[in-house]
Amino acid sequence: MTGMYSEKVMEHFRKPKNMGKIEDADAVGTVGNPVCGDLMTIYIKIKDNKIHDIKFQTFGCAAAIATSSMITELAKGKTLDEALKITRDDVANELNGLPSIKMHCSNLAADALHKAIKNYLQKKEREK
Amino acid sequence: MTGMYSEKVMEHFRKPKNMGKIEDADAVGTVGNPVCGDLMTIYIKIKDNKIHDIKFQTFGCAAAIATSSMITELAKGKTLDEALKITRDDVANELNGLPSIKMHCSNLAADALHKAIKNYLQKKEREK
Amino acid sequence: MKKIYLDHAATTPVDKKVVEAMLPYFYKHYGNASSLHSFGRKAHEALEESRKKVASLLNVKEKEIIFTAGGTESDNIAIKGIAYKNREKRYTKGPHIITSSIEHPAVLETCKHLEMQGYKIKYLPVDKHGIINIDELEKTISKNTFLITIMYANNEIGTIQPIKEIGQIARENNIIFHTDAVQAIGKTPIDPNKINVDLLSISSHKMYGPKGVGALYIREGLSIQPIIHGGGHERGIRSSTENIPGIVGLGKACELAKKRMEKDTKHIKKMRDKLIKNILEIEESYLNGHPQKRLINNAHFRFTGIEGESLLLSLDDKGIAASTGSACSSKKLQPSHVLIAIGLTPIEAHGSLRLSLGRENTQEEISYVTDVLPEIINRLRKISPLWKKQE
Amino acid sequence: MKKIYLDHAATTPVDKKVVEAMLPYFYKHYGNASSLHSFGRKAHEALEESRKKVASLLNVKEKEIIFTAGGTESDNIAIKGIAYKNREKRYTKGPHIITSSIEHPAVLETCKHLEMQGYKIKYLPVDKHGIINIDELEKTISKNTFLITIMYANNEIGTIQPIKEIGQIARENNIIFHTDAVQAIGKTPIDPNKINVDLLSISSHKMYGPKGVGALYIREGLSIQPIIHGGGHERGIRSSTENIPGIVGLGKACELAKKRMEKDTKHIKKMRDKLIKNILEIEESYLNGHPQKRLINNAHFRFTGIEGESLLLSLDDKGIAASTGSACSSKKLQPSHVLIAIGLTPIEAHGSLRLSLGRENTQEEISYVTDVLPEIINRLRKISPLWKKQE
């Protein structure tokens, strides 16, 4: 897997976008597998059914950090429906690919985003 | 076994002593093993119970040729009794040693000499 | 950018003197050591001269050394070679082979392979520093145990086992004792006779020699079944045209190791101790492995909230080459079996960093590393959901 | 004294370009190919670049090439790897493996080892030129035959087998086909797909590459059991830190072989043909092997009344490096099994001489050899009791 990261991956790893916590997030999604060494939390703030703000915190390899960064970029400003349609493959493609061995373990960002959105929708449901 | 021949062996291999046939030999001794690729014939002429002349013909490796040459040197002028006492080890020692793998197969010269002498003694016996 | 290589446990640069010694055997004395002509004789002489040098480093007889294609092959030959000689024992109660749970994959995977063939293997646990329990070893031995294989020093955390005691126990119980000394050789004097070792594995590329060559010490009189069959080279134990340049390189590397050991040890240990001292000043940083019983060039840390690969790549961006454990393991995405065996959680294991030093490292390099590392750790902790202290 | 090397079948000098390609990987890009840092990435790139070059020479996919420690190991992996996958077949009627009686010891001894484990092996005889009988091969096949292993070209007498026909038969009968192409590779274009070969062994040091490296072509989809266990390198088939300088050398050697094949063939064949023509003018001299179907660089003779070692050492005294057959065999003092298989008596076999040419030989060297050889033969015949003509 060495040297198989695209420049894009390394760019996002070196200078991740939207990194950190949103203290007053509307919802949070956490996924991961401690055995693989990847844990990811996505924080979202929603306004007009759109992702108004998004941040991440990630413990994991360069791929995990890059996918986290990428998903925040992809999701920002999207409607919840649009955001739910972003797939793992979309993330990998936007990063110009990931080493195949990393596709399974480290490409969790889409899952974390979906989880955050679902948590948000459930909360809204309960509030009705 | 490469490179393990002493200079003495190579000397006798390069310029063997007493090589050839004695047409009117008093006795001949042939030993060898075609599978190993060593065949040796010793020709002797006897005078006053002494080895007056000795020659050899050898098909074989450098060790076989060197031991043949050496035995002719060692035996020349010796009494038959003395010559019978020359051993394989004597030959090897005079050559400053032989590769251990060659001790068995190629160090046949003493045998050939002894065979020649025995043939001579038997002939004499019969002539009595 | 200047590069700083701190991954000598993965592999070392080849010493210039070693390459110089090898070169004539590519161009000039290129003969096959089995050939009768002058080219062959030159090669054969070089082969035996190198064997002498390896034997001299270990203080053993030349004929007790055979050359292999590396540490992995040495381990495989030693363990399978003895196991196959004791094939019938498989049908008895075990354990037949005793090893440790922190061996290199070359030993572990070989043992697992033998397990599938019916051999019973005991994988001894280790304590939090990575040391096996001698009492437990003694208790584990059965009358059918024919082989103990325990590494001299661990490739990840650098822990050195009580080899002499193990050798004593093996001897008393008439059990053959193999040790994988790939990481230890050249860093500490090793004499198989003094520590009752019967088989000992070496790899050239961990000691400033070329890759793809190794050696196995086999005590005189011990009989081994080959795993590679062919022309009968190396006393029939390892067939194949001898890799003369490689073997010359290993020989030279052993010669240098012997000559330089004292000086190198002093130099490397000093840098290593400074490295440990400075790095442990970082908040929530810990040393893995034994504080004293460790290889002179090994420094192994763990940082709360940090993942190893990110740390490595960040160091790499600063020109520093390091590792999270055995380089091999990085393919598997599994936390290191060694770190799990010493009791770390998977998350802790993933947060580990191995810095392994070599003879050409300098004090300046070490200072640079200890300057740069805290920033990197800070940055990664900022991204990390596992670093609670950030607010 | 100028030296003339005519033993390229035993091993070749390493091409200058090959050594140059290797050097940076000792000193500079010395990383472990499994390491994540820049040193490791450089090594990994070199590894895959070399794989591409080997694959290109054979016109196969990169992932079908694995690197080994030499021809012997390639042969062992191929044959045992397939045999162990078909372990249960041992209990059926054989033959399970079909080979020839003139294989290199790397194949023959591996087969003998498998025989001891219960596999039934058929060793096909050869005709007086060293060629197997295709009809006999077909008749020998049983429904339990799972592997045919027959060499591309013989290392002693240079005879080339009808590999394409064998491949055809293997394919029709659904049998895996391995060929030891160690001597043929680089001397003739080989495309495993065109000749239905499933596994093919290569050794670097027979083609101007370094010793101690080889490769094995494994057709995509074919599953092989490893014989060396460890870190899982080379798709788990051959564990051990990759010998990057060696592999780079093999890659470069393959690149050169591809580029130079046409030119080299012309040059070498011309010299070889002259050598044969001139030497056969010596009284009672004979060519061993097939007059046409032979390697372009092989000339193999037999002289009545002459023993090979004496001939070799006499040539060596004149600066000429030659062989009596496989260099390996010289340890055994047994006449070559290849020469016996083509019907020579032991005495005839002992009287054999192999001259194998290479790309750096010159016409002048060949003339020198044909000038010098008759005297030597005369001298040895004078000492020989088997040369009746002397009086």
Ligand SMILES: Cc1ncc(COP(=O)(O)O)c(C=O)c1O
């Ligand atoms: C302890 C230990 N044993 C065995 C090996 C295997 O050696 P090699 O890579 O030469 O096969 C290594 C290194 O990879 C090691 O560190």
Ligand SMILES: Cc1ncc(COP(=O)(O)O)c(C=O)c1O
């Ligand atoms: C036909 C053939 N197969 C296999 C080998 C073995 O190759 P290596 O010496 O690289 O192990 C050789 C040469 O020794 C050979 O000529």
